[in-house]
Structure formats: structure tokens, C-alpha cells
Amino acid sequence: MxxxxxxxxxxxxxxxxxxxxxxxxxxxxxxxxxxxxxxxxxxxxxxxxxxxxxxxxxxxxxxxxxxxxxxxxxxxxxxxxxxxxxxxxxxxxxxxxxAPDFHARYDVSGKRYLYRMDLGKFRNPFKRNYTGHWKFPVDLAKINTALQDLVGEHDYTSFVASGAQTRTFVRTIYEATCRIDEHNNELIFEFYGNGFMYNQIRIMVGVLVEIGSGTRPVHDILRLYQVKDRKQARRTAPAAGLYLKHVYYLGEDPAHPTKLPPHQR
Amino acid sequence: MxxxxxxxxxxxxxxxxxxxxxxxxxxxxxxxxxxxxxxxxxxxxxxxxxxxxxxxxxxxxxxxxxxxxxxxxxxxxxxxxxxxxxxxxxxxxxxxxxAPDFHARYDVSGKRYLYRMDLGKFRNPFKRNYTGHWKFPVDLAKINTALQDLVGEHDYTSFVASGAQTRTFVRTIYEATCRIDEHNNELIFEFYGNGFMYNQIRIMVGVLVEIGSGTRPVHDILRLYQVKDRKQARRTAPAAGLYLKHVYYLGEDPAHPTKLPPHQR
The missing domain is CATH 3.30.70.580 (Pseudouridine synthase I, catalytic domain, N-terminal subdomain)
Structure with missing residues (x-):
């Protein structure tokens, strides 16, 4: 064996x-x-x-x-x-x-996801399965300000779909970034944290693009932490734009180089 | 109407x-x-x-x-x-x-196609429908030398699939280029000519990558013009890498800004 x-x-x-x-x-x-x-x-x-x-x-x-x-x-x-x-x-x-005691799920200490949001004015047939689509102008500076509100240990109840089965909605995001890929005309989000819940990233991205387009205040995420109400986050960005980029295990994870991981789910 | x-x-x-x-x-x-x-x-x-x-x-x-x-x-x-x-x-x-006399097919004076050939060592699941795949090293200089043999008016019989219905296999290629897209690790071919026959570009690309990898002499295209034998061109690059990039009409076509187009098919 x-x-x-x-x-x-x-x-x-x-x-x-x-x-x-x-x-x-x-x-x-x-x-x-x-x-x-x-x-x-x-x-x-x-x-x-x-x-x-x-x-x-x-x-x-x-x-x-x-x-x-x-x-x-x-x-x-x-x-x-x-x-x-x-x-x-x-x-x-x-x-x-x-090793015989390695476990792909229980030993996870962190995950990194990428989200690609196409900014083209029109739908692009070649991107329909590989990006979300947001046709309104966005201000990257606003998004980057808002991303700082996501980083840290928070109760993400407002950002979790109703089907989620979890004891607690508290998770930690170590890193959250956004850049514009000029070549492809896309926003590229990256999120690295100790675990993400059902639809969490897609709901966060939905809130972030609304902040970027000015239809939501820049620090609305702080309010969403308080209200603990998923309905107020509204939008769920399409699955097509989301990519699992890296799974971190004990000893490989920059945030947890040695110690035991927080409980994942 | x-x-x-x-x-x-x-x-x-x-x-x-x-x-x-x-x-x-x-x-x-x-x-x-x-x-x-x-x-x-x-x-x-x-x-x-x-x-x-x-x-x-x-x-x-x-x-x-x-x-x-x-x-x-x-x-x-x-x-x-x-x-x-x-x-x-x-x-x-x-x-x-x-105009009432415009015809999308009969008024064509030229077409431009693009071919994307992924050079990754492994198959990339995200590219399978959007590129061909060639895992051997290629010498771009050899391909560019060979491309010059394709330009001009030639009898492309060796480069046409057997199903083609056409009176003549003579066509003109005005421009044929290849570059490496470093970001995506792909060869990008472009062909602009007065008309292309059934599978012609995919067969030409098959010959060109073999030339690039040294399994075919650099000027083998000149020999293929002579032998008029499609079997000697062997390979047909996959459909997935081929894109119709532009259709030129009378008056818009750099090669035929005013005069009547050559017969297309």
C-alpha cells in the first residue's frame, strides 16, 4: 500500500x-x-x-x-x-x-484562489467559460482600499451562501489583491486565506466590483461584517471566473510554516 | 427590404x-x-x-x-x-x-487567418479547444524562412484535403508570419491571402512545425509544390487552433484596393 x-x-x-x-x-x-x-x-x-x-x-x-x-x-x-x-x-x-499519514483535506493549512473578471464592453464568446463579466467602469484604487478591509480574521457571515454547513463563519484572509491585466482587459483578484466557505469568494468579488464602480461605499465591507446578512451582499460573481490556484499544506504555508493549522471546516 | x-x-x-x-x-x-x-x-x-x-x-x-x-x-x-x-x-x-448588391461571399477579396499552437510540454486543459499543441522544440528562424516559400502565387495542391471542391489549386498568399507569444508560450501564425482551400492552413501549419523542429528540410515547401501530393504533407493541425481573423472586401483589401477580386472558389 x-x-x-x-x-x-x-x-x-x-x-x-x-x-x-x-x-x-x-x-x-x-x-x-x-x-x-x-x-x-x-x-x-x-x-x-x-x-x-x-x-x-x-x-x-x-x-x-x-x-x-x-x-x-x-x-x-x-x-x-x-x-x-x-x-x-x-x-x-x-x-x-x-507519507501514510498525509491527508489531502485534513492537512490543508491554506488556499489561494484567483478570480478573473472580464471588463470588456461586450460579452466575449471566448471568455464565457473562463471569466466573470463586468461591463461598468471600475476604479482599481477603490477596490484595493476595500480589499484591506477583507484581510485579517473576520466573521464572513454576510459573504456566505445559505447552503454552507459550518460551525463558525470566522476565517482568516492573509492576502487579498487586485490588479488589471491590460493585455486581456481583466481584473485579476487573488485571495489567500486559511479556508473559504461556500460561494464566499464569488460573493466577495460581487461586493468588490460594486465598490469599484461606485454603487457601494468603499468601506461597505466593514458594515457587512456587522449586519451579518448575506442578502445585503446581493451579487454572486459567476463560477466561470474562479480558479483554485494553490493548496497549502503544513510546513509549506507561508502563514503557517510549522504550527498546526486552524480547523478548516 | x-x-x-x-x-x-x-x-x-x-x-x-x-x-x-x-x-x-x-x-x-x-x-x-x-x-x-x-x-x-x-x-x-x-x-x-x-x-x-x-x-x-x-x-x-x-x-x-x-x-x-x-x-x-x-x-x-x-x-x-x-x-x-x-x-x-x-x-x-x-x-x-x-448596399443591395453587397454579397458576403462573392465580394470577398481576401481573408486573414490566425493559428495558435501551444508549445507547452504538457497538454493544458484550458487550451484544448483554443490551440493546437506541439511539444517539440522549434526554431522560429527556420519557420520564418519557410514562410517566405509560402508567400506568392502557387499551386497549393499538396496542402489541400481530399474533400476540396475547386477548379484550381492556385491561390495567392500575400503575407505569412509567425511569432512567439512568450506570455502564453505559443506560436502565433498569421496568413493573409486571396482565398484558402479545405484544411489548407491546418496542413500548412503541420508542415511548418515539422520544419521548425527539424524533421523536414527548411525549403521542403518548394518540393511539395512540385510533387502535388497531399500525402507528403502528412499532418493536419487541429481545428481548435484556427481562427478566421478578418474578411477583406473590395476597396478595403490592402492587396486589392480597387480592382475586381480574383475568383475565390
Whole structure:
């Protein structure tokens, strides 16, 4: 028995999210099938554990999963073997032999997400699955001011979709940035924190673009912390613009180089 | 009765090409349906004429079509009205009132295509529908030398797929360039000529990357002109990397600013 840690990219467009569901094409479902096929075992003899879910249409530049394989094969062979069986909208970028106690989900100490918001006047057919779209002028300085209100430990109740199952809405955001990609005419948001809840980033982005366009006060996020009312955040930015960029584990995480991670969920 | 000239973008991924076919989703089919709906006429009372076909999976940054509308409405209203009914993988970028004798296909004097070839070592899930993929090292200088052999009036028989229906394989390429997009790690080809035949650009790109990687002599194109044998060109680059970038009409075409166009097909 050998535990493997897998880092993979996927284009979320054609997946009904990460989590396995009967009769739906999901990332976990496809991966589980391929890993069991590789081991010549009946699916789902080997279970695949992800770092966390992504929703339908959300992409990953570096999702992490682990599984226990019945025998050891070199990482490079596992890498080539799995990629040769995966569909073209998934691609494994790294395979590592992991310690028997490594856990892709429980050992997470932080995550980094990216959000691409197209600023074109018109919808761009080539971006519909890969960006959100905001056609109003935005003031980047206002967004960057507001982002500072998001950083730190806060109760993000106003920024969480109603379906979220969690004991507490308190999380920490270590870093929140926004820049303009002039070449592609997009806002590029990045958020790095100890954990994000259901739709949290998409709701935060919705608030931030409204602040950028002046339809919401620059420090409205401070008010939203107080009111604890998701309805006042209104907008949820589309799933298509969201990318899981990096999963940090204990010892790799700049915010937690050694100590135990805060409880994730 | 008013003739309209429409310029549109489409992501070719989910279309079975441009040309209308029963029971298939095509660009012409979707456009025809929407234009007739706009006129409240039974499809296909109004016929849509394109500048030419694009194959399944091929994209357009600026395809051109015309149709005759039963009554005149302002170009801006037509633009907004049609876009509001089109699916998200199509977008009209320009609507013009055209002269009654303008013809989107017969008046074409030239076309410009772009080809994106990803050079990444691994398949990129986000590019699978938008680029070709060539994982071998390439020498841009060799490709640029070879491109000069493509420019001019030539018999391109070796570069045409067997299904092509045409009286002559002689065409003129006015301009053929290649550059490396460092940011995206891609080769970007552009071809501007008086007309391209079935699969011609994809076959030319296949030959060019082989020249770039040294598996074919730099001036092999001159030999291919002589042998007039498509089998010797071998490879057809994937449809996903090909984009119709511009359709030139009489008077707009740098190569034919005034005179009558050469016969297109």
C-alpha cells in the first residue's frame, strides 16, 4: 500500500463540480474511475480524497488529492499512466509519494484562489467559460482600499451562501489583491486565506466590483461584517471566473510554516 | 427590404462548423433561426449568406454574413436585438446597413487567418479547444524562412484535403508570419491571402512545425509544390487552433484596393 499525492489542473466547464454524484460527470468521479482502472480494481475500491470541493464551472490550476494505491509504482509512471487515461479537460501536473499519514483535506493549512473578471464592453464568446463579466467602469484604487478591509480574521457571515454547513463563519484572509491585466482587459483578484466557505469568494468579488464602480461605499465591507446578512451582499460573481490556484499544506504555508493549522471546516 | 452586413465572433467548439446541416448545431443554423425570429418570419424565410465556411471546432474573430431583412431598422437596434437572442458562444461585433448588391461571399477579396499552437510540454486543459499543441522544440528562424516559400502565387495542391471542391489549386498568399507569444508560450501564425482551400492552413501549419523542429528540410515547401501530393504533407493541425481573423472586401483589401477580386472558389 502506497499513498500518493496528486496535483492536477482542470477546466471546470464540463464538470458538475468536484464532488462525486451519481449520474453526473464530476472531477472526483472521473479521477476515482481512472485510479481504480490503473489498479485493475473495481471502482470504487480505491477512494480519492480531495483538498475540498469546487463548484460546477469552477476551475483548478492546482487541486490536490490523495489516494492509497495497492502497490507502489514510481511517481513518474503513475503520472504518465493516469494522464494517458484522463480526459482532455483534466491534466495531472505532479505526482508524489506521500507519507501514510498525509491527508489531502485534513492537512490543508491554506488556499489561494484567483478570480478573473472580464471588463470588456461586450460579452466575449471566448471568455464565457473562463471569466466573470463586468461591463461598468471600475476604479482599481477603490477596490484595493476595500480589499484591506477583507484581510485579517473576520466573521464572513454576510459573504456566505445559505447552503454552507459550518460551525463558525470566522476565517482568516492573509492576502487579498487586485490588479488589471491590460493585455486581456481583466481584473485579476487573488485571495489567500486559511479556508473559504461556500460561494464566499464569488460573493466577495460581487461586493468588490460594486465598490469599484461606485454603487457601494468603499468601506461597505466593514458594515457587512456587522449586519451579518448575506442578502445585503446581493451579487454572486459567476463560477466561470474562479480558479483554485494553490493548496497549502503544513510546513509549506507561508502563514503557517510549522504550527498546526486552524480547523478548516 | 434592407440588406444588412454583420460581423461576428464565435467560439467554434460547440458548433458542427459554419454551414447549416439538419439536426446539427451550426453557426449558419443558429444565425438563420435568430434572424427569422427577429423578423417574426418562419425560418428560413430569410437566408443568411456567410463569407465562407469554417469547419467544426474552428473559431472566428470576425466572420461576415449578409441577409435581407423585410423592413429597415436602425443598425444599433438590429445589433442589440440579435445579440440578445444569440447563445453565449456567439457575439455580433458590428452591424452595418449594406448596399443591395453587397454579397458576403462573392465580394470577398481576401481573408486573414490566425493559428495558435501551444508549445507547452504538457497538454493544458484550458487550451484544448483554443490551440493546437506541439511539444517539440522549434526554431522560429527556420519557420520564418519557410514562410517566405509560402508567400506568392502557387499551386497549393499538396496542402489541400481530399474533400476540396475547386477548379484550381492556385491561390495567392500575400503575407505569412509567425511569432512567439512568450506570455502564453505559443506560436502565433498569421496568413493573409486571396482565398484558402479545405484544411489548407491546418496542413500548412503541420508542415511548418515539422520544419521548425527539424524533421523536414527548411525549403521542403518548394518540393511539395512540385510533387502535388497531399500525402507528403502528412499532418493536419487541429481545428481548435484556427481562427478566421478578418474578411477583406473590395476597396478595403490592402492587396486589392480597387480592382475586381480574383475568383475565390
Amino acid at each position: 502506497q499513498r500518493y499525492k496528486i496535483t492536477l489542473m482542470y477546466d471546470g466547464t464540463a464538470f458538475a463540480g468536484f464532488q462525486r454524484q451519481p449520474d453526473k460527470r464530476t472531477v472526483e468521479g472521473v479521477l476515482t474511475k481512472v485510479v481504480n482502472k490503473m489498479a485493475k480494481q473495481p471502482d470504487p475500491a480505491i477512494v480519492v480524497y480531495g483538498s475540498g470541493r469546487t463548484d460546477a464551472g469552477v476551475h483548478a490550476l492546482a487541486q490536490v488529492v490523495h489516494f492509497d494505491f495497492p502497490f507502489e509504482i514510481p511517481a513518474e509512471n503513475m503520472h504518465k499512466g493516469l494522464n494517458s487515461m484522463l480526459p482532455l479537460d483534466m491534466e495531472i501536473s505532479r505526482v508524489e509519494l506521500a | 434592407q440588406r444588412y452586413k454583420i460581423t461576428l465572433m464565435y467560439d467554434g467548439t460547440a458548433f458542427a462548423g459554419f454551414q447549416r446541416q439538419p439536426d446539427k448545431r451550426t453557426v449558419e443554423g443558429v444565425l438563420t433561426k435568430v434572424v427569422n425570429k427577429m423578423a417574426k418570419q418562419p425560418d428560413p424565410a430569410i437566408v443568411v449568406y456567410g463569407s465562407g465556411r469554417t469547419d467544426a471546432g474552428v473559431h472566428a474573430l470576425a466572420q461576415v454574413v449578409h441577409f435581407d431583412f423585410p423592413f429597415e431598422i436602425p443598425a444599433e437596434n438590429m445589433h442589440k436585438g440579435l445579440n440578445s437572442m444569440l447563445p453565449l458562444d456567439m457575439e455580433i461585433s458590428r452591424v452595418e446597413l449594406a
